[in-house]
Amino acid sequence: MWVTIEQLRYLKVIAQEGSINAAGAKLGRAKSALYYGIKKLEEQLGYKVLNADKYRVALTPKGIQLLLKIDNFLAEYDSxxxxxxxxxxxxEAKLTLSATALYPLNALTKKISQLQKMFSNTEIVFHRELLSGVELLLKDNVDVAILENLKPTPELEVKQIDEVKMHLVISRKHDFIKQKKSSQNLENLLAFPQVIQSSTLPSDESYGVHKHSQQWTVTDIHSKREIILAGLGWGRLPEHDIIGDLEKGRLKDLHHIEKPVKIPIFLGRKKSKFTGAVLESLWEMF
Incomplete structure (x- = not known):
C-alpha cells in the first residue's frame, strides 16, 4: 500500500472546500485527478473516506478520523x-546558544529578534549559564556561547563583546550595616553568609568566592539578588541588575571593602565546528 502525500492533500482540501470542483480549483488540478486520487486512496485503505453527491461531498466517520491524523502528518512533513x-x-535548522548569567538579557534578545526575522524557520535553543560556556562549546552542546573570565582555549574562536561591572553589595537591613563604619571590614563581613551562584555543571568553579565565608549557593542570578535583598547574605551582582536597588537605597555598595570588578565578556564558537548562515549572522551582530 503506497499512499501518497498528494492523495492526503486532496482529502484535506476537499474537506476544507466542501466540493471536489472547489478543491480542484484551489489545487490547480482537474476534477478527474482528484476523483481518481481519492478512489485509489480508498482502495489502498480498504474503506470509504468520502460520501459524494452531485453537489457536495462529506467525510465518512472514518474519513473524519483519518483527517485528524492527516493534519498532524502534513504539518510535520512540511516542516x-x-x-x-x-x-x-x-x-541551520536549529541554533543552540548559551549566555552567562552576568550578561544582560535585553542586549541579547534584540539580536535574537533580528535573527528570527532573517531566518524564520530556524529553531533557536537558549541556555542561561554561569561559568560553563566553554565546557558546553567543547562538548558540542551549544553552537555559540557568551562567556566570562575566559581562559586561553585553543579550540575556540573568541572575541570580546562587552564587560560587566560587578559590585559587592548587601541589603540596607542587614545586621552588618548596623555596625559602626569602622567595624565594616572584610573580616567582620565574613562572619555572615556569602551568597554565591554556581554553575549547573559540576566541573565549574564559582567566581569571586571567599573560601573562609559561610555560603548560600544558588543556581540563578535572580535568586541571588532576592536573597541578598532579603538581608540573608551578601555578594557580588552585575551593575545592570541592581542600578535601581542602589539608587533607591535597597542595597548598599561595599566599595570601601572591595571595589567593583570589571568582568570581560566574550563571544565564542568552536573552530572545528561547521558555521552556517545563521551562526555567522549572529557572530557579525556583535
Missing part, C-alpha cells in the same frame, strides 16, 4: 521539507 531545504542552503 521536514523546510528543514531539508535549509540543509542544502547552508541555513
Amino acid at each position: 521536514f521539507i523546510d528543514a531539508a531545504r535549509q540543509v542544502g542552503s547552508g541555513v
Whole structure:
C-alpha cells in the first residue's frame, strides 16, 4: 500500500472546500485527478473516506478520523521539507546558544529578534549559564556561547563583546550595616553568609568566592539578588541588575571593602565546528 502525500492533500482540501470542483480549483488540478486520487486512496485503505453527491461531498466517520491524523502528518512533513531545504542552503535548522548569567538579557534578545526575522524557520535553543560556556562549546552542546573570565582555549574562536561591572553589595537591613563604619571590614563581613551562584555543571568553579565565608549557593542570578535583598547574605551582582536597588537605597555598595570588578565578556564558537548562515549572522551582530 503506497499512499501518497498528494492523495492526503486532496482529502484535506476537499474537506476544507466542501466540493471536489472547489478543491480542484484551489489545487490547480482537474476534477478527474482528484476523483481518481481519492478512489485509489480508498482502495489502498480498504474503506470509504468520502460520501459524494452531485453537489457536495462529506467525510465518512472514518474519513473524519483519518483527517485528524492527516493534519498532524502534513504539518510535520512540511516542516521536514523546510528543514531539508535549509540543509542544502547552508541555513541551520536549529541554533543552540548559551549566555552567562552576568550578561544582560535585553542586549541579547534584540539580536535574537533580528535573527528570527532573517531566518524564520530556524529553531533557536537558549541556555542561561554561569561559568560553563566553554565546557558546553567543547562538548558540542551549544553552537555559540557568551562567556566570562575566559581562559586561553585553543579550540575556540573568541572575541570580546562587552564587560560587566560587578559590585559587592548587601541589603540596607542587614545586621552588618548596623555596625559602626569602622567595624565594616572584610573580616567582620565574613562572619555572615556569602551568597554565591554556581554553575549547573559540576566541573565549574564559582567566581569571586571567599573560601573562609559561610555560603548560600544558588543556581540563578535572580535568586541571588532576592536573597541578598532579603538581608540573608551578601555578594557580588552585575551593575545592570541592581542600578535601581542602589539608587533607591535597597542595597548598599561595599566599595570601601572591595571595589567593583570589571568582568570581560566574550563571544565564542568552536573552530572545528561547521558555521552556517545563521551562526555567522549572529557572530557579525556583535
